[in-house]
Amino acid sequence: xxxxxxxxxxxxxxxxxxxxxxxxxxxxxxxxxxxxxxxxxxxxxxxxxxxxxxxxxxxxxxxxxxxxxxxxxxxxxxxxxxxxxxxxxxxxxxxxxxxxxxxxxxxxxxxxxxxxxxxxxxxxxxxxxxxxxxxxxxxxxxxxxxxxxxxxxxxxxxxxxxxxxxxxxxxxxxxxxxxxxxxxxxxxxxxxxxxxxxxxxxxxxxxxxxxxxxxxxxxxxxxxxxxxxxxxxxxxxxxxxxxxxxxxxxxxxxxxxxxxxxxxxxxxxxxxxxxxxxxxxxxxxxxxxxxxxxxx
Numbered sequence: 001x002x003x004x005x006x007x008x009x010x011x012x013x014x015x016x017x018x019x020x021x022x023x024x025x026x027x028x029x030x031x032x033x034x035x036x037x038x039x040x041x042x043x044x045x046x047x048x049x050x051x052x053x054x055x056x057x058x059x060x061x062x063x064x065x066x067x068x069x070x071x072x073x074x075x076x077x078x079x080x081x082x083x084x085x086x087x088x089x090x091x092x093x094x095x096x097x098x099x100x101x102x103x104x105x106x107x108x109x110x111x112x113x114x115x116x117x118x119x120x121x122x123x124x125x126x127x128x129x130x131x132x133x134x135x136x137x138x139x140x141x142x143x144x145x146x147x148x149x150x151x152x153x154x155x156x157x158x159x160x161x162x163x164x165x166x167x168x169x170x171x172x173x174x175x176x177x178x179x180x181x182x183x184x185x186x187x188x189x190x191x192x193x194x195x196x197x198x199x200x201x202x203x204x205x206x207x208x209x210x211x212x213x214x215x216x217x218x219x220x221x222x223x224x225x226x227x228x229x230x231x232x233x234x235x236x237x238x239x240x241x242x243x244x245x246x247x248x249x250x251x252x253x254x255x256x257x258x259x260x261x262x263x264x265x266x267x268x269x270x271x272x273x274x275x276x277x278x279x280x281x282x283x284x285x286x287x288x289x290x291x292x293x294x295x296x
Contacts, residue, residue, distance in 0.1 A: 034071055037078040047071055115258065119250045127242035137193050138233045138242075144190040144203075145227040150219050151176050151183035163213060163222070172211065172222045188223075193233060193241060 032044040050070045057063040089095055131138050147169050154160065159179055166172055169185070176183045192200055199214065203225070206212055211224045233241060272278075 042074050116251050122243045122246040126246050130242045130246050141233045142228040143231050146188040147224045147226050148188045149185045149222040151181050
């Protein structure tokens with residue numbers, strides 16, 4: 001086998017692979033040792049974890065090539081991690097914060113996967129029933145054109161009362177300027193097939209042309225429908241979407257049953273420092289995020 005040079009491209013590859021940090025050999029199943037780097041074993045179990053979610057060839061030289069590339073990435077990452085530790089980077093505040101973030105994100109992903117594994121696969125009859133019950137997502141689907149203003153949440157939520165009687169987006173923008181709130185106005189679009197049902201129902205219940213304000217990704221969005229065009233969703237794409245939508249509903253129901261009460265109690269026990277507590281929800285607004293402005 002020819003010697004391997006640790007090139008710039010290899011370093012880039014290693015840094016783009018999983019960033020979960022150093023090894024905890026005491027808590028890992030040993031498994032078959034595939035390589036040893038400065039006394040640290042790289043095992044088959046670690047390689048398998050690296051390849052989770054990858055589209056692997058069934059067998060043969062192509063599969064072996066993918067596995068070898070992933071193994072070399074593991075080796076390179078181990079080398080680079082050793083260098084980082086030598087420089088004390090593993091003791092830095094930014095590393096400690098990022099390590100916690102990576103570990104918690106991974107735990108949440110595996111928790112979601114565990115919950116999803118308990119859900120029975122969606123059947124074609126369930127998908128067909130869903131399509132018949134939701135024609136606005138399929139045969140009667142429309143794409144809505146929106147006029148939107150996204151703006152920062154005011155420190156005093158009572159200020160939003162001044163926006164309730166406003167009838168035009170120009171009046172909204174003027175009031176935001178008066179209140180000193182940063183905002184961005186941009187056209188957007190809304191596809192019922194990819195919109196939270198709570199938000200879609202609220203939008204559909206409003207009189208034509210009426211402005212409504214809802215939370216969106218840490219900000220607020222004033223939205224008005226300015227038009228629509230029919231775009232039916234049919235055929236195999238409709239069937240695939242229905243299968244996925246029903247499956248997601250099943251997973252959401254299991255998640256709600258298992259976690260909602262625990263999350264609610266845990267949130268109630270959180271103690272925030274002064275000025276960092278989240279704003280109270282707007283009256284009548286859904287708790288989930290709204291579509292943020294799109295386009296330029």
